[in-house]
Amino acid sequence: MGVTKVPYTPGEAAGRIGVSIDTIRYYEKIGLMDGVQRDSVGRRVFSDHDLSRLGLLRCLRDSGMPIARLRRFAELLQGGDDTAGQRTALLEEHDREIDEKVAQLRLEQQRVREKIAWYRSVAEH
Amino acid sequence: MGVTKVPYTPGEAAGRIGVSIDTIRYYEKIGLMDGVQRDSVGRRVFSDHDLSRLGLLRCLRDSGMPIARLRRFAELLQGGDDTAGQRTALLEEHDREIDEKVAQLRLEQQRVREKIAWYRSVAEH
DNA sequence: CTGTCGGCTGGAGCGCGCTCCAGGTCAATA
DNA sequence: TATTGACCTGGAGCGCGCTCCAGCCGACAG
Numbered sequence: 001m002g003v004t005k006v007p008y009t010p011g012e013a014a015g016r017i018g019v020s021i022d023t024i025r026y027y028e029k030i031g032l033m034d035g036v037q038r039d040s041v042g043r044r045v046f047s048d049h050d051l052s053r054l055g056l057l058r059c060l061r062d063s064g065m066p067i068a069r070l071r072r073f074a075e076l077l078q079g080g081d082d083t084a085g086q087r088t089a090l091l092e093e094h095d096r097e098i099d100e101k102v103a104q105l106r107l108e109q110q111r112v113r114e115k116i117a118w119y120r121s122v123a124e125h
Numbered sequence: 126m127g128v129t130k131v132p133y134t135p136g137e138a139a140g141r142i143g144v145s146i147d148t149i150r151y152y153e154k155i156g157l158m159d160g161v162q163r164d165s166v167g168r169r170v171f172s173d174h175d176l177s178r179l180g181l182l183r184c185l186r187d188s189g190m191p192i193a194r195l196r197r198f199a200e201l202l203q204g205g206d207d208t209a210g211q212r213t214a215l216l217e218e219h220d221r222e223i224d225e226k227v228a229q230l231r232l233e234q235q236r237v238r239e240k241i242a243w244y245r246s247v248a249e250h
Numbered sequence: 251c252t253g254t255c256g257g258c259t260g261g262a263g264c265g266c267g268c269t270c271c272a273g274g275t276c277a278a279t280a
Numbered sequence: 281t282a283t284t285g286a287c288c289t290g291g292a293g294c295g296c297g298c299t300c301c302a303g304c305c306g307a308c309a310g
Contacts, residue, residue, distance in 0.1 A: 098230050191297095
């Protein structure tokens with residue numbers, strides 16, 4: 001059975017999620033990561049829960065959600081169980097936005113491929 | 126048979142491609158749109174060729190190509206027929222990058238959907 | 251003849267999302 | 281004991297891709 005290491009240092013957290021410590025601090029500053037514990041000398045101590053929260057935020061960010069929206073989502077997370085519906089709604093909308101972005105990229109890709117094909121047809125005289 | 130209107134004012138060009146005039150001027154400034162003609166009092170006159178060039182640049186930009194790379198492409202366009210191979214190669218690489226971006230977005234979307242499913246499963250007790 | 255409009259230039263400014271820095275505290279190591 | 285290293289804070293700075301601005305010009309409408 002795997003041992004679950006509960007607390008993580010900022011460096012470990014950053015390494016596991018794949019962000020810089022500066023980014024973590026920035027996220028805390030702007031209210032995306034409220035409630036992270038501190039040790040006796042003021043250093044952050046990340047729980048597994050904090051890590052998965054950070055990971056989800058990063059995933060949303062990486063898939064194009066702007067910080068303002070991320071803040072809204074983080075607020076809902078703080079807001080307890082009765083915000084679950086709103087959290088779901090927000091994620092569903094993001095899901096649709098990803099679909100749209102992919103569709104748009106595919107259209108643009110289509111055009112790029114047409115241009116490639118055209119260059120090829122010109123090349124072969 | 127459709128009449129092809131050859132010259133376009135900056136405003137028309139902007140409207141057709143869906144960018145602002147400022148963006149057009151910016152693109153010219155940084156070397157993406159060399160060779161656009163001017164009328165007797167210095168106003169830009171866009172040909173159909175200019176328009177399609179601008180449209181392609183925008184398409185590349187919208188699909189995530191950074192300005193530096195766009196500059197490289199624009200250079201190749203200026204470089205005449207013997208750069209066709211390099212242009213094709215550049216577009217092919219961009220095509221692959223779009224594939225990668227889409228794949229990445231789909232992974233992130235997967236995770237978002239798992240989270241939605243999780244919220245749902247919690248909601249129904 | 252006088253607006254108003256669309257365009258021109260060079261250069262400043264902006265919004266986003268970090269990223270870096272100075273100056274400090276503590277713990278463990280040589 | 282001295283040094284190193286990880287972390288802390290507040291705040292400045294940055295890279296990207298535009299976007300806006302002041303001040304100007306020339307054409308055309310009323």
